[in-house]
Amino acid sequence: MKLIPSFSVDHTRIVPGIFESRVDTLGTETVTTFDVRLKKPNREPSIDPAAMHTMEHLVATYLRNHDEWKDKLIYWGPMGCLTGFYIIVKGHPAASDMYPIILESFRYTSQYEGEVPGATPENCGKSLMHDLPMARWEAEKFVKYLEENAGRNILFEYPKAERLQLEDGQQFFDS
Numbered sequence: 001m002k003l004i005p006s007f008s009v010d011h012t013r014i015v016p017g018i019f020e021s022r023v024d025t026l027g028t029e030t031v032t033t034f035d036v037r038l039k040k041p042n043r044e045p046s047i048d049p050a051a052m053h054t055m056e057h058l059v060a061t062y063l064r065n066h067d068e069w070k071d072k073l074i075y076w077g078p079m080g081c082l083t084g085f086y087i088i089v090k091g092h093p094a095a096s097d098m099y100p101i102i103l104e105s106f107r108y109t110s111q112y113e114g115e116v117p118g119a120t121p122e123n124c125g126k127s128l129m130h131d132l133p134m135a136r137w138e139a140e141k142f143v144k145y146l147e148e149n150a151g152r153n154i155l156f157e158y159p160k161a162e163r164l165q166l167e168d169g170q171q172f173f174d175s
């Protein structure tokens with residue numbers, strides 16, 4: 001039996017950006033998962049959980065109220081490694097097509113003032129774990145990075161590595 005090489009992301013080489021993570025077909029519909037990466041995995045500190053949580057709430061609020069994107073968004077949520085987020089959208093846009101809405105969402109987060117939306121025990125699983133000042137700081141850093149690298153392939157090209165095989169023959173997937 002011939003093994004078809006499978007590739008996963010080389011986390012030692014990822015830099016911040018917006019990357020196509022996977023494309024899935026559900027019946028006749030296509031959905032695309034993007035890796036919205038804010039930090040270099042394993043090479044710089046990840047994001048504080050409370051700041052990550054607040055960014056999750058603010059970006060979700062922005063996207064779910066956005067005239068164009070509210071109907072295309074399926075899912076928005078943080079990665080367990082706290083270096084970025086996943087966004088799942090309808091269709092198969094290019095990573096570079098996601099740039100404007102990601103930039104807008106994080107700009108909104110970087111400038112947000114007031115109560116964090118949904119940070120109440122009724123609406124959130126850990127309503128005390130929020131940090132708006134750090135969320136704003138991290139979002140602003142990402143906005144600057146996206147602006148400084150506008151139009152560069154570095155923002156959209158995923159470094160690939162051969163997929164990890166586990167001892168029992170299973171393959172490792174991170175999402």
Ligand SMILES: [Zn+2]
Nearest residue numbers: 053124125126
């Ligand atoms: Zn929450």
